[in-house]
Amino acid sequence: MRFAEAFRVALDALRANRLRSLLTMLGVIIGVAAVVILVAIGSGAKAEVEKQVEGLGSNLILVVPGSLEIGGAPSASRLELTDVELLGRAVGDANAVATTVQSGELVRVGDKEVFTTINGTNETVVNVFDRPIARGRYISAADVDTRRRVAVLGSSSARKLFGDVDPIGRQVTIAGVRFRIIGTFVDVGSTFGVDRNAEIHVPVTSAQRLFGVNRIDALAVKAPTIDSIPAIQKRILDALAEKYPGDKFSAVTQTQILGTIGQILGLLTLVLAAIAAISLLVGGVGVSNIMLVSVRERTREIGLRKALGARQRDILVQFLIEAVLLTSIGGLIGIALGVSASLAASALSPLPAEISWWSPLLAFGVSAGVGIFFGVAPARRAGRLDPVVALRTE
Amino acid sequence: MSEPAVEAIDVTRSYELEGGVVVNALSGVSLRIDTGEYAAIIGPSGSGKSTLMHLLGCLDRPTTGALRIAGADVSSLDDTQLAQLRNETVGFVFQSFQLLPRISATANVAMPLVYRGTGRAERIERARTALESVGLGHRLDHRPTQLSGGEQQRVAIARALVSQPTLLLADEPTGNLDTQSGVDVMRLLEQLNTDHGVAVILVTHDHEVAARARRRIRIRDGLIESDDGAHSVADQSVAP
Numbered sequence: 302m303r304f305a306e307a308f309r310v311a312l313d314a315l316r317a318n319r320l321r322s323l324l325t326m327l328g329v330i331i332g333v334a335a336v337v338i339l340v341a342i343g344s345g346a347k348a349e350v351e352k353q354v355e356g357l358g359s360n361l362i363l364v365v366p367g368s369l370e371i372g373g374a375p376s377a378s379r380l381e382l383t384d385v386e387l388l389g390r391a392v393g394d395a396n397a398v399a400t401t402v403q404s405g406e407l408v409r410v411g412d413k414e415v416f417t418t419i420n421g422t423n424e425t426v427v428n429v430f431d432r433p434i435a436r437g438r439y440i441s442a443a444d445v446d447t448r449r450r451v452a453v454l455g456s457s458s459a460r461k462l463f464g465d466v467d468p469i470g471r472q473v474t475i476a477g478v479r480f481r482i483i484g485t486f487v488d489v490g491s492t493f494g495v496d497r498n499a500e501i502h503v504p505v506t507s508a509q510r511l512f513g514v515n516r517i518d519a520l521a522v523k524a525p526t527i528d529s530i531p532a533i534q535k536r537i538l539d540a541l542a543e544k545y546p547g548d549k550f551s552a553v554t555q556t557q558i559l560g561t562i563g564q565i566l567g568l569l570t571l572v573l574a575a576i577a578a579i580s581l582l583v584g585g586v587g588v589s590n591i592m593l594v595s596v597r598e599r600t601r602e603i604g605l606r607k608a609l610g611a612r613q614r615d616i617l618v619q620f621l622i623e624a625v626l627l628t629s630i631g632g633l634i635g636i637a638l639g640v641s642a643s644l645a646a647s648a649l650s651p652l653p654a655e656i657s658w659w660s661p662l663l664a665f666g667v668s669a670g671v672g673i674f675f676g677v678a679p680a681r682r683a684g685r686l687d688p689v690v691a692l693r694t695e
Numbered sequence: 696m697s698e699p700a701v702e703a704i705d706v707t708r709s710y711e712l713e714g715g716v717v718v719n720a721l722s723g724v725s726l727r728i729d730t731g732e733y734a735a736i737i738g739p740s741g742s743g744k745s746t747l748m749h750l751l752g753c754l755d756r757p758t759t760g761a762l763r764i765a766g767a768d769v770s771s772l773d774d775t776q777l778a779q780l781r782n783e784t785v786g787f788v789f790q791s792f793q794l795l796p797r798i799s800a801t802a803n804v805a806m807p808l809v810y811r812g813t814g815r816a817e818r819i820e821r822a823r824t825a826l827e828s829v830g831l832g833h834r835l836d837h838r839p840t841q842l843s844g845g846e847q848q849r850v851a852i853a854r855a856l857v858s859q860p861t862l863l864l865a866d867e868p869t870g871n872l873d874t875q876s877g878v879d880v881m882r883l884l885e886q887l888n889t890d891h892g893v894a895v896i897l898v899t900h901d902h903e904v905a906a907r908a909r910r911r912i913r914i915r916d917g918l919i920e921s922d923d924g925a926h927s928v929a930d931q932s933v934a935p
Contacts, residue, residue: 306809317797605793608754609854610782610810612775688754692793 307615311623314595322627325591328584329631329671330638333664335577337639340660342646343570345653350562353497354555356431356489360527364388364520364537364552378516379545382505385423385520391540392522392533399429399521400505404512408501409474410462417458417499419475421508421517429523437469437484440504444483448506452480456488457498475501476511522552530554578667585628585671592624592679603683604691617684624676625669632668636661699763699926700862700894701728701751706760707917708746720746722917723760727926728896730861733888734924735897735908743917745866748898752864753781765861782810786855786893788884790867792847794839800826800850801835807858825853829883845876852883856891863887866898881907 315322366378382400389395402421407414424442426432435456444451452473459468468482480503489497509515522537524530534552541550596603603616640656647654708721720743728734738744749755753764756777762769765784772780786807787793794803804822813821826835829849839847848868855863865884869877881904888895897908905911910924 306815313797601793602795605795606806606810607778608752608781608787608793609807610778610858612778612810614775615810689749692754692789 304618307619307622308626310619311626314599314623315626318595321591325587325627326631326634328587329581329628329668330584330635332577332581332584333632333635333668334639334642335580336574336664336667337636337656337660338642338646338654339573339577340570341639341643341654341656342652343566343573344657344660345643345647345655347563347566347570348655349653350566351559354558354562359431360524360530360554361429362522362524362530362534362537362552362554363558364522364541364550365518366548366550368549368551378518379548380517380520381515382509382517384517384541384544387540387544388520388522388537391536392524394525396425396428397523397525399423399425399523400517401519401521402505402508402512402514402517404508406476406511408458408462410471413462415458415461415499417455417501419508419511420500420502421505421512422502423505426502429521432489433487435485435487436467437482439484440502445504445506448510449504450478450480450507451483451504453484453486453502454482455486455498455500458501459485461499473501475503478511480507581664581667581671584631584668585675588624588627588672589675589679591627592620592676593682595623596620596679596683599683600686600691600694603686604688604694607686607688608692613684616686617680620680620683621673621676624680625672628672628675629665629669632665635668636664639664698730699727700730700732700765701726701896702761702763703727703750703757704761706750706757706762708743708750708755709758719917721750721757724914724917724919726912726919726922728862728894729926730894731888731892732910732924733885733895733897733908734910734912735899735905736912736914737899737902737905738914738920739900742914744898744914746917747914748864748866748896751862751896752785752787753777778810782807782858784861786858786860786863788848788851788855788863788865788868790870792839792844792851792871794847794850794854796839799836799838800831800842800853803839803850804854804857807854811858821857822853825857826850828856829853843876844872845879848872848876848880849883852880852887856887856893861894863893863895864898865895867901868897869899869901869904877904 366380385398385400386395388398392398400423404419405416406419407416422440423445424440427434427439434453437453439453440451443449452475454462454468462468462473463471468485471482472479473482486498503511505517522533524533537552538550541548606616640661643654643656646652703724703726706721706724707719709717709719711717724747736744736747746755750757750762751764753769756769764780767780769777801819801822804825805818808818808821823835826832829852831846831849831853834842834846839850842850863884868880868884872880884895884897885907887893897904899905910922912919913921
């Protein structure tokens, strides 16, 4: 039988049972839409994180205690403020080393309160990181040396605490201690509801006294060029190993962090897609089931077609096309649904969704494949029917 | 008119039922029907006439014996070749019409040509001609459900004709029709036989219908009981 004719016959059979065809497709529609949506959210999340990490600044090396890898336990920090100078000597530029000690604290202005991350840093942050100041100035070396109680506000903290009022020169109370505001940051956006605009920076020395600690959490070093990174990493680790024998430290670049995060999120996306694929599989079983019913219902038609000269292959192809049509039409509807739901999600909610070109293609390919896989058994059964027996069936 | 359309030599057909019981539906039938003949196969139900019809229509193969349809030895053909032989040489007319209800009369009639690979335009053209020749030129786009029983059977006859077969097998063609429609259908079959020279084999238990045929083959218990127009099959088989 000519392919076009088999196609027309199959389409006609689907149209004759509209509701049943639609319900059968529903399994595939949901499966494909789920794959598209979950992959979109997974890759959107990955892209968002990568953007954030890249936004930190270029040629950046982060120095943290312990080893940075999937499943690695965080280690208690033994780094201290003098290590800023140690690394400054090691890399040959004190201005290229920034530090941080962080803690969550309650911040108050009048009757307004926010709980946010207080970041104790030094004056080199503006040089090392890509963190432009909107108004006022950043923390100076003098602020750090004299342990001044001054603060630089992120844009969202400034808005929450002061509204439309200019915060520069005003007072905030951080964990019960008064600080004077000297500047505000430019808006940098948020990652998964973790709002980097909520951060408040104070001099590292003031922060240590405020938190009651002597440690620092991490150091950041800006390498002059990409090519110099490996050598600088080595010098940093050598210097730290000499000072803290037996302790483990990591000096990692954004690329390495991105690699680690990429691995985690890639795995997450894969798991989400696999869960969605299960529903696609269930949809396929539904298609197989309905095709078996269809073959039984049309036994006489099959017998007649065979009596008129249809070969086993003609009948098989006819029913296979019917199954593939069911799943691929379902697949197309599922893709349309998945793509629009993903776009709606990224427009209306904080979930970042990104449609990658391959996920709809893959979903369509898989759904058509599901049609072939689950259609073969019913189609073979149809093809093998004995025309004498089939014609006698009522 | 002496070419054999069908030639059966000591054909048997037995079925094994569940439990291993073997039923002999045909126990040794020899028969020759030439092109242009008009024969009726008569017998009570269970006599084996349906089995014989399925064999003559290439829907089945004999258990033993030789069966030649349009010169081809049926036993040596595989399913695909058998389907092709059926498509090219046999036209079926069934008691219950066996039309597909969702498609038009024209599409029903054109169906055998689909499996022959005929192009769409030619299929429709030939289906129309066939429908006109059975007097249904005004019913081309009607669906079977919109036609009377007699009209439906004439559509089925047009479908049997469209592939220009050498053999037309009609299984109780008047069984589901009122008297007048039955007479019309019989006239049509007779006309096709005389005008087109197609061999018509009628399977029936209706003696009035059988009486109109030029030859009556009576079958009982899987054997030919009488045949008032028998050719010498034995002579044919011995001849080189």
